[in-house]
Amino acid sequence: MKKCYLITASALISMTLNAPAADGAASFTKDCAKCHGADGKGATVMGKKLKCKDMTVEKPGDAQIEKAIKEGVKDGDKVVMKAFKDLSDADVQALVKYIHTLK
Template sequence: MMKKLLILAVFGISALSAADGAKLFGAKCAECHGADGKEASIAGKAIAGDAAALTKLTGYKNGTYGAEQKATMQASISGLSDDDLKAVATYVGSLK
């Protein structure tokens, strides 16, 4: 975890938003997607490193993206603001 945050800091992403994204991910996403975003048993695929995560999350939010289990994702992000989605998507994209 510290190592990942350090890597993000080195790449110039604000340490604050990176930390917020990591925190959000741990609290709201890791139970289904795994602490490293590589858990595929629930979502059917790993999300670690997905550069399109923000587009997908925004799509879940406004109903333009998703497959047969999209209601699960819509419920999972229902309490998150656009800024929260940006922070967590940046974190997802940074996962290796």
């Protein structure tokens, strides 16, 4: 019986350790690239229409990126980027990191 608990416990521990890390590149491709472009330059059809700035030039800071993702972005009264409320904090942090790697 004891052995059985041990096996369960170690299985649980290895499951936690192997949990997939939040993948900033994948989230960016999935949620952000259609406007901001895979390279963050905003040169997509949507990006041009909505006047996305070039992230590699603007270089938004951590807090600015977090705010944009969690609260969305408005141009006056018009929402130009909706908030991504279903992204976890880990996803947001991974996106922040990823955006800083864009050149």
